[in-house]
Amino acid sequence: MMNARAALLVLALILSPLPAGIATAQAPADPPDIALDEAARAAVIDGLLEKIGRIYVFPDMAKAMERAIRDRQARKEYDAVTSGREFARILTAHLREVCKDGHLDVEYSAAVIPEDPGRRPPDPGDVARFREAGRRRNYEYRKVERLDGGVGLLQVDGFYPGEWAGDTVAAAASFLANSEAIILDLRQNGGGAPTGVALLASYFFDEETHLEDQFNRAENATRQYWTYPVVPGRKLANQDLYILTSGRTFSAPESLAYDLRALGRATIVGETTGGGAHGTTPHRISDHFRASIPFSRSINPVTGTDWEGIGVKPDVAVPADQALLTAHLLALKKARTRHADDPGLAGDLDRAIAGKTSELNELKASRAGPR
Known part of the structure; x- marks a missing residue:
């Protein structure tokens, strides 16, 4: 983006609760x-x-x-x-x-x-402090977990530059590599760096894949974003992928959801996202005012357009708090079909399906309230 x-600069503004700018924070x-x-x-x-x-x-x-x-x-x-x-x-x-x-x-x-x-060039001390803040936050990779039925869960709440987060992403991918399916939770993700998006997307494809283009008005130039041909750790290209979204999902994570769905690589579960497809930078207006002004737009190579103003609409629309259980059930049911000829594994999956169905029904009932 x-x-x-x-x-x-922009990450310092959007990855709450990071300070609203390294230089001005102190x-x-x-x-x-x-x-x-x-x-x-x-x-x-x-x-x-x-x-x-x-x-x-x-x-x-x-x-x-x-x-x-x-x-x-x-x-x-x-x-x-x-x-x-x-x-x-x-x-x-x-x-x-x-x-x-x-x-x-x-x-x-x-x-x-x-x-x-x-x-002016970025101050090396500011960059170092910002990178250290990212390291302490594990570059916003908040959770990696193995759920019932062998389904993997990865929660990412923001995207730092890919060159910083490489080891963290590789470790998460290696943990998830033996999963039946993968759920990527972007419900709390409010934005970040495009190289961080491209790095994570690279794990879900076997071959180098065109993700999107960015047209920059000021430069009258278009930059292409592709998955990386080689990444450290294990690839996740063969597992079904479910991406969780909410109304808070905005900007960079929207590009990941939109592009992977357009490429037929992911199923989106949850709520329509916030609808921010433009690259943005801050500009000083006066001593006490600045403006974040969009200067570029996304162009998906499959759809020819983007999600600006309308958001990424889910394939399976459910309230955000039901998205994880819903996606988990979808993954379990698909795995159950895949392993129908293995009675032992099929039985384990049946029990997991029954348990998650009960949990989801209880959650829906709690939302409905007393009758």
């Missing part, structure tokens, strides 16, 4: 808000619309957003807004009314925002 430098505490006057509001609007017009991935949409904000400004809708934090919130809402783009965001900062990082 972005280049390596942008990934370092700044002294400032007053929680600032008072805006007419000149300050006008400067923020002018700077914001200039950058959107120059950077936003769809030029026609950028013009539409500018017209909408200028119309509101002419009607003096912003004249009574004196809070910096509230002004950022209102501008975000008004822009999203037009573009429906969950990646586009205006942010207020009590601390003075430094110049855009793209104008």
Whole structure:
């Protein structure tokens, strides 16, 4: 979804509860808000619309957003807004009314925002601290487990750059290699680096596979993303794959779900995802305002489009809290068919199916409440 430098910056913003930027996280505490006057509001609007017009991935949409904000400004809708934090919130809402783009965001900062990082090389100390934060979080690989019936579970809550997380992913893949099927839990995953997505996807294919393209408006260039031809550890290309999603699943994990489903490699179970398909970088607007502006869009080689604004719709739609049990049952039933000629294993699978069916029914009943 972005280049390596942008990934370092954006990951710091989206992988909660990581600090909202390595460089600014250690700044002294400032007053929680600032008072805006007419000149300050006008400067923020002018700077914001200039950058959107120059950077936003769809030029026609950028013009539409500018017209909408200028119309509101002419009607003096912003004249009574004196809070910096509230002004950022209102501008975000008004822009999203037009573009429906969950990646586009205006942010207020009590601390003075430094110049855009793209104008200077990343500080090695900042990168080292960010990487160390990732290591302590196990690069967001939260759980690897063997479930009843030999089904493997992998929970990933974010994607750090693939070159950092390689050993962790390889270890998880080796643990899962003997599974009947694999459930990949992305329900809590809010984004991350495209190389982290490509690395994990690589384990689910035997051969190098075209995942998606990214068109960058500013560069007028398209970058292709493919699975890696060689990865450490064991491949998982022969197991059925079920991907769990929720309304919180957003951006990078959506690309993984969308692309693997389009390639016929995964079954999606859960809720429709958040609908963010655009690559995004932060840009300084003024001393106290920055904007995350989408600059690129995804193009799937199979569908020719992406999931922006609509999300990835599941193959099996269930509430997020029922997704794991639902996928587990699907995997067990398919394994039961596969091992029908093995009475001992088939019996074990029958017992697992009965147990998980009971658990799912109890969960559904608890959601329904008393009658």
